[in-house]
Amino acid sequence: MKKWLRTALISFFTISFVISAACEKQDQPSVQKVRVAEVTRSIFYAPQYVAISKGFFKKEGLDVELSTAWGGDKTMTSLLSGGSDIALVGSETSIYVYSQATKDPVINFAQLTQTDGTFLVARKKIDHFSWDSLNGSTFLGQRKGGMPQMVGEFVLKKHGIDPKQDLKLIQNIDFANIPSAFASGTGDYVQLFEPTASIFEQEGKGYIVASFGTESGHVPYTSFMAKRSFIKNNQATIQKFTRALYQAQQWVETHTAAEIAKAIQPYFKDTDISIIEKVVDRYKKQGSYATDPVLDEEEWNNLQAIMKEAGELPPHSDYSALVDNSFAKKTIEK
Incomplete structure (x- = not known):
């Protein structure tokens, strides 16, 4: 084969390979990392672990990096300082932040548990x-x-x-x-x-x-929240996150305690599977796991009543200012 022809063929196949690889890369969905800080590691948060272990987040193109802060104050510090994108913590923390007249309040966008745990x-x-x-x-x-x-x-x-x-x-x-x-x-x-x-x-x-x-009774005990600026600038991400969570909530609702225990066991390696199953069953029977991510106003009012009784309720903790159900409702409608 003539040298010029061989060179031309090599160049042709090289260019074809590069174009093919580029097209293949474009066809693959982009994966976005989302940093989530949970207030503690607990079987109480089973739907969250199911969303990860069953691939619901992955299906939405999200790579969830989960860390445990061990305390509400530490979790909120992580969120406010930019150490995490989303926090799983008690809704009362968003009220405390709002009471400090912050310019970038923390907004509850998806509920995980609906009773005390x-x-x-x-x-x-x-x-x-x-x-x-x-x-x-x-x-x-x-x-x-x-x-x-x-x-x-x-x-x-x-x-x-x-x-x-x-x-x-x-x-x-x-x-x-x-x-x-x-x-x-x-x-x-x-x-x-x-x-x-x-x-x-x-x-x-x-x-x-x-x-x-x-x-x-029912309260928005733990919910996923993020700074208002993050939600505004990452609406597609929040929607995907909420959609994955809802799928996990429905999975937990329709599966047995034994099946759920098996799905979340990797997050509780030091806990016997029989204990995990027993705990999941207890939480399911008392209705602790929310079956959808909507945080309704009646639950919010019950939360405020409990905070008021404890003398911890700051003024101006309006439901409409601190709860955004638009992503949850859009998820359920579809």
């Missing part, structure tokens, strides 16, 4: 529990101003117990250290999330006697 755990086994048993006891509660603590106080008052007068209330222990504090002997009762509550029960360290979620 904590349980009342007693140090001793009680065959016939009555809330009156807490009178005169030492109660190891959650962080002051946080949703778990406010719900805890709301439920106590509902049963005629003044948390400031009728018992010794401890709430100065860091969120991550509350379980170990109880295990080491602090308190007669403690307010715990799962799976810690069930693990304590299995190990004989405590016994679940009541559910704060059942007692307090």
